[in-house]
Amino acid sequence: MDDLHMDALVIGGGIAGMQSALDLGDQGFQVALVERDPSIGGRMITLSKVFPTLDCCSCITTPKMSAVAHHPNIHLYTYCEIQSVQEHGAGFDVSILQKPRYVDISKCTGCRECEYECPITVPSPFDRNLGAYRAIRVPFSTAVPQKAVLDPEYCLWCGKCEQKCPVEAIDFSQQPETFTIEADSIIMATGFDLTPVSTKKEYGAGKLHNVIDPLMMERFLAPTGPYGRVLRPGDGKEPGSIAYVQCAGSRDETLGITYCSRVCCMYAIKQAMLLNGALPMADITIYYMDIRTFGKGYEQFYQNAKAMGVNFVRGKVASIREDADQNPILKVEMTDTGEIVEQTFDLVVLSQGIVPASHPTVSLPLGSDGFISVPAPDSAPCVTGRPGIFVTGTAAGPMDIVDSIVSASAAAAEASAYIRENGSRLEVEKEALYA
Amino acid sequence: MPENQQPRIGVYICHCGGNISGAVQCESVAKALKGLPNVTITRTDESMCSDAGQSLIEKDIQELGINRVVVGACAPMLHEQTFRGAVTRAGLNPFLYHHVGLREQDSWVHGHDKTAATDKALRLMSAGVAKARLLQPLDPIRLGAEKHALVIGGGVAGLRAALDIARQGLRVTLIEKSPFLGGRMAQLETVFPTEEEARALLHDLIQKVTAHPNVTIFMGAEVMGVSGYVGNFTIQVKQHSRGVSDDNAEALMSACTQEVPDPFNYGLTKRKVIYRPYEGCYSSTPAVDWDHYDGRPFDVNGWPIELKDEPKSFELNVGAVVVATGFDPYTPPQGEYGFGELPQVVTLPQLIRHLALSKDGKSLQWNGRAVRDVALIHCVGSRQVDGVHQPQEDGQVNNYCSRVCCTASLHMTADLHKRYPELNIYDLHQDIRTYGRGHEEYYRHALEDGVRFLRYNGEEVPEVSPAPQGDSHPVLVKVKDMLTYGEEIEIPVDLVVLAVGFMPRDLHGLDKMLKISRGNDRFLLEVHPKLRPVETAVKGVILAGSAQGPMNIQESLSAASAAAAKVASLLGRGKVELPPFVAAVDVEKCNGTGACVEACVYEGAIALQTFNENGEEVKRAVITPANCVGCGACVAVCPNNAVNVQGWTLAQYEAMVEAIGMDLPAMTEVTA
Numbered sequence A: 001m002d003d004l005h006m007d008a009l010v011i012g013g014g015i016a017g018m019q020s021a022l023d024l025g026d027q028g029f030q031v032a033l034v035e036r037d038p039s040i041g042g043r044m045i046t047l048s049k050v051f052p053t054l055d056c057c058s059c060i061t062t063p064k065m066s067a068v069a070h071h072p073n074i075h076l077y078t079y080c081e082i083q084s085v086q087e088h089g090a091g092f093d094v095s096i097l098q099k100p101r102y103v104d105i106s107k108c109t110g111c112r113e114c115e116y117e118c119p120i121t122v123p124s125p126f127d128r129n130l131g132a133y134r135a136i137r138v139p140f141s142t143a144v145p146q147k148a149v150l151d152p153e154y155c156l157w158c159g160k161c162e163q164k165c166p167v168e169a170i171d172f173s174q175q176p177e178t179f180t181i182e183a184d185s186i187i188m189a190t191g192f193d194l195t196p197v198s199t200k201k202e203y204g205a206g207k208l209h210n211v212i213d214p215l216m217m218e219r220f221l222a223p224t225g226p227y228g229r230v231l232r233p234g235d236g237k238e239p240g241s242i243a244y245v246q247c248a249g250s251r252d253e254t255l256g257i258t259y260c261s262r263v264c265c266m267y268a269i270k271q272a273m274l275l276n277g278a279l280p281m282a283d284i285t286i287y288y289m290d291i292r293t294f295g296k297g298y299e300q301f302y303q304n305a306k307a308m309g310v311n312f313v314r315g316k317v318a319s320i321r322e323d324a325d326q327n328p329i330l331k332v333e334m335t336d337t338g339e340i341v342e343q344t345f346d347l348v349v350l351s352q353g354i355v356p357a358s359h360p361t362v363s364l365p366l367g368s369d370g371f372i373s374v375p376a377p378d379s380a381p382c383v384t385g386r387p388g389i390f391v392t393g394t395a396a397g398p399m400d401i402v403d404s405i406v407s408a409s410a411a412a413a414e415a416s417a418y419i420r421e422n423g424s425r426l427e428v429e430k431e432a433l434y435a
Numbered sequence B: 001m002p003e004n005q006q007p008r009i010g011v012y013i014c015h016c017g018g019n020i021s022g023a024v025q026c027e028s029v030a031k032a033l034k035g036l037p038n039v040t041i042t043r044t045d046e047s048m049c050s051d052a053g054q055s056l057i058e059k060d061i062q063e064l065g066i067n068r069v070v071v072g073a074c075a076p077m078l079h080e081q082t083f084r085g086a087v088t089r090a091g092l093n094p095f096l097y098h099h100v101g102l103r104e105q106d107s108w109v110h111g112h113d114k115t116a117a118t119d120k121a122l123r124l125m126s127a128g129v130a131k132a133r134l135l136q137p138l139d140p141i142r143l144g145a146e147k148h149a150l151v152i153g154g155g156v157a158g159l160r161a162a163l164d165i166a167r168q169g170l171r172v173t174l175i176e177k178s179p180f181l182g183g184r185m186a187q188l189e190t191v192f193p194t195e196e197e198a199r200a201l202l203h204d205l206i207q208k209v210t211a212h213p214n215v216t217i218f219m220g221a222e223v224m225g226v227s228g229y230v231g232n233f234t235i236q237v238k239q240h241s242r243g244v245s246d247d248n249a250e251a252l253m254s255a256c257t258q259e260v261p262d263p264f265n266y267g268l269t270k271r272k273v274i275y276r277p278y279e280g281c282y283s284s285t286p287a288v289d290w291d292h293y294d295g296r297p298f299d300v301n302g303w304p305i306e307l308k309d310e311p312k313s314f315e316l317n318v319g320a321v322v323v324a325t326g327f328d329p330y331t332p333p334q335g336e337y338g339f340g341e342l343p344q345v346v347t348l349p350q351l352i353r354h355l356a357l358s359k360d361g362k363s364l365q366w367n368g369r370a371v372r373d374v375a376l377i378h379c380v381g382s383r384q385v386d387g388v389h390q391p392q393e394d395g396q397v398n399n400y401c402s403r404v405c406c407t408a409s410l411h412m413t414a415d416l417h418k419r420y421p422e423l424n425i426y427d428l429h430q431d432i433r434t435y436g437r438g439h440e441e442y443y444r445h446a447l448e449d450g451v452r453f454l455r456y457n458g459e460e461v462p463e464v465s466p467a468p469q470g471d472s473h474p475v476l477v478k479v480k481d482m483l484t485y486g487e488e489i490e491i492p493v494d495l496v497v498l499a500v501g502f503m504p505r506d507l508h509g510l511d512k513m514l515k516i517s518r519g520n521d522r523f524l525l526e527v528h529p530k531l532r533p534v535e536t537a538v539k540g541v542i543l544a545g546s547a548q549g550p551m552n553i554q555e556s557l558s559a560a561s562a563a564a565a566k567v568a569s570l571l572g573r574g575k576v577e578l579p580p581f582v583a584a585v586d587v588e589k590c591n592g593t594g595a596c597v598e599a600c601v602y603e604g605a606i607a608l609q610t611f612n613e614n615g616e617e618v619k620r621a622v623i624t625p626a627n628c629v630g631c632g633a634c635v636a637v638c639p640n641n642a643v644n645v646q647g648w649t650l651a652q653y654e655a656m657v658e659a660i661g662m663d664l665p666a667m668t669e670v671t672a
């Protein structure tokens, strides 16, 4: 591939990265959006409904994805890894590795014939491994781009897909390719992962059958989810009682994660409300230290959940074990009474917090919390420690979708000002554009 | 042109990820619609708005020659634009598209009755098809746009918005109501989470703004009127006189004897009516407080000098407006937690000012006494409960969380502890909401500093009363503390601090002039709380900062920069496009009655003009599309049916009404 010039390069195609790219593209800048997964959409596309509006998540995410895909000024590079970032004047040379899809995306139409033919079933990370898909597949029904990708880890190279593909798009000979983009500015939108609980032995270290993470619950609740209903992963039974353990992996010195993850109170309340609809008979209890529903309309959302009958119990969950029937048993120190009680549930959701997703090879100063450092949050909330590189969304610390979108537009404003002030290499075209 | 051929209608019904298909039998509806005249294809999809869904439409247009498209999905507000985009990409005029709201108008409200929901869906869709048959291609109205924006409010959000708009190469005018810039932030000392000096940060920002060649600032100025639309707003501005100049200011200030409570210090001190709010303020020229100046002349070296406000009025032409009018701290009504009755009860903003005015010493002084014990009560004026708290004028309590006060409170306890280590601090809260990056640390430090935390329930708020005569402390705070299992605790204190929440400022009609709505919480309302958080329902009117809801400085800055990005996208090209849904006159039918002109309330939208028709002078109505909002008032009064709103013509309405009432042959089968 040729070397390319761009005004801005956005790393990460979640909601934050997409919004930054759209804001820059709308202003007429040329933007590269680089995503490591085969589709853009980030975490948001995997959610069920979003608080506080309870909009269906794919309904509000897919149009953004589509707008990015069709934008004349946005150039999408999916399934790519950043290899290095080198200063070049006021801008950067970014070296990027295109991972092989084993599918020629200029030919693939997304018809999925290959997928229907493939004999190998593999767990689907899109469904938090609750569901399965094929070794070659379009990653999920609303993926952008709608192009197949083959997973070499599982593929038996049986060649069935190649025979079946009507447009001869399968290409087993693809190799990783490296190319360089020259960009005047960079926006980091690399997002988050859940706080790992594998070291949290008190909570079963991820080994208890009916203790799940909140993204799994999102998939259970999503209309496009693997089962279309909520069930216990341990035995497929419908749960009659569900507990949420708040601050599981946040505000927890023993894990070294002392900050508040900001979104867990709200997603737990949201899931509780959705569960109330999906399983009207189920009892839902949320164990918490503080309920932090601080956003616009969020306190009212919390009060609505209380009125719906969701149990909010102030208590610290000391430990979780399971009984012979794999029912999780919580040991709770009740704040309001001082008692220590044990309570058995059918299903437990650990309201895990947010940690930074693994970073690409962009060396940037990090904060003590591990997120990309923002040296002057009270004067420049999107500016990192490296000139020309900006940060948005959960790459800059826990935040919800609306805060991510605001920060994404703010990062776009910073980046565009930087591009103008530091003499864009595309100045000639830009002048024409703004004339 | 495919659009002029016989209609070939493509009909698409979205499941909306279960939102619609949960109540409506989408497949049956699609099947029933297939039989309608001109319907070439019907399809259903899990998610029509996804890229795959949109491609279905594009492909059908290209491969099946579809030339009218109807999608039944969520509200048009969400996705009408999305589908117009898809239609355009396939080479069709975007206005040959019709959107039917099957979610908000049907499945969400009739979810309990699937048969009825399906029947309604079918009728709505069939009306959509009837309209689609009559759709004609339209062109958006293209207008030049001023590459100039107005920012209203010179607090941290307005300043930042102005700077960022200027940095995008656009001109910007900032209007601040008070004679000085900085807003509420100027009243703070150090700020969380960086512990920087608020006024130093502001000073930096103001310097950048005032130094930028694209920025013009008017202080002591207000918006008096707004007309126009995105790209071309006309703003009437009134600017008050400053009253003094650098030459005479010092002499007048020393001659001035009239004093009023100083709002900068929330009434804790007094200041003259010629004033600077604080040292280092911008502008450094003092100003006259016209609201309070009693009009008496000043005696300067024996000369009586009378000052007069001679306001100037002028107009600005701007393409977009950013509203950054900020917040007021909640003022408790007389008696809430003893406020206004007990001199030992203050608000947190007042305490910040008091500390700024206090000298360091062994102990904090209040009212001439050393403070040994202080109680800080959270959520005053926030998270209020119906029936427990006194409602505001509109009958509603403030049921929202003000989000800043928890961290601001613990930031205060840290400061108090540092300055007066002997002080006992009691913190009465419901939940501690130190959510932001670097906020939880304040909570941890407060615990380490020995701040005593007590937790009350929202329905059982603490009581503040004067202590009985002879007690060691003047005030008694009673609280049912949930951290000690509901024990009733009495705390004798010398000072009570109320962590008051945020209230939107009184905008004196500005919101109405700009046609911005307010939410239930009375803050200015964004158009979509999730996806379009800084835009309003009025194109070209954008929100920044705490006028929209409680925000800290960092959040206000981000919102302001985001607003600047939106302004740059709107105005950067110097052109805007407006939808073509405006009135159009059929000159053949018009005979110049003028009823339409009388019915229209929008200035310059419709007028009678004289034409020469076969040598005869006739009057005909003429529309100026840029000023027409497409409300249809003229359509309703025209005796000759000569006016129509484009895209929503009378003929289209009639066809829709007819279709909606008609039982389709397949309907009985579908909904049986």
Ligand SMILES: Cc1cc2nc3c(=O)[nH]c(=O)nc-3n(C[C@H](O)[C@H](O)[C@H](O)COP(=O)(O)OP(=O)(O)OC[C@H]3O[C@@H](n4cnc5c(N)ncnc54)[C@H](O)[C@@H]3O)c2cc1C
Binding pocket: A011, A012, A013, A014, A015, A016, A017, A034, A035, A036, A037, A040, A041, A042, A043, A044, A047, A049, A050, A051, A052, A080, A081, A082, A189, A190, A191, A192, A193, A214, A215, A218, A263, A267, A270, A357, A358, A359, A360, A361, A392, A393, A394, A395, A399, A400, A401, A402, A404
């Ligand atoms: C269980 C749960 C429920 C939630 N529910 C809600 C809700 O209802 N409402 C709400 O407002 N918020 C909710 N949130 C929060 C919401 O998910 C986040 O605010 C939002 O997804 C953050 O978007 P982002 O773009 O910052 O990050 P992400 O969505 O994580 O996107 C980051 C993107 O960057 C890519 N990337 C990462 N590293 C690299 C790299 N090195 N190179 C290239 N690409 C890379 C990733 O693959 C990903 O696509 C919820 C969170 C959780 C955990």
Ligand SMILES: Cc1cc2nc3c(=O)[nH]c(=O)nc-3n(C[C@H](O)[C@H](O)[C@H](O)COP(=O)(O)OP(=O)(O)OC[C@H]3O[C@@H](n4cnc5c(N)ncnc54)[C@H](O)[C@@H]3O)c2cc1C
Binding pocket: A378, B152, B153, B154, B155, B156, B157, B158, B175, B176, B177, B178, B181, B182, B183, B184, B185, B188, B190, B191, B192, B193, B221, B222, B223, B324, B325, B326, B327, B328, B329, B348, B349, B352, B404, B408, B411, B505, B507, B510, B544, B545, B546, B547, B551, B552, B553, B554, B556
């Ligand atoms: C007690 C307290 C402590 C705080 N401490 C911190 C802290 O430590 N850290 C932190 O990050 N945040 C803190 N905050 C929050 C911070 O004060 C706000 O985030 C910030 O001031 C919001 O700025 P703004 O520009 O939105 O509004 P404002 O500061 O209110 O500015 C609005 C401006 O608009 C002007 N205006 C209003 N109406 C009109 C009109 N009609 N026409 C023209 N001009 C108009 C006003 O005069 C004002 O100058 C604190 C808040 C409180 C109450």
Ligand code: SF4
Binding pocket: A294, B378, B379, B380, B382, B383, B400, B401, B402, B403, B404, B405, B406, B407, B431, B432, B433, B499, B501
């Ligand atoms: S931030 Fe804290 S004090 Fe303020 S309203 Fe919310 S919970 Fe109450």
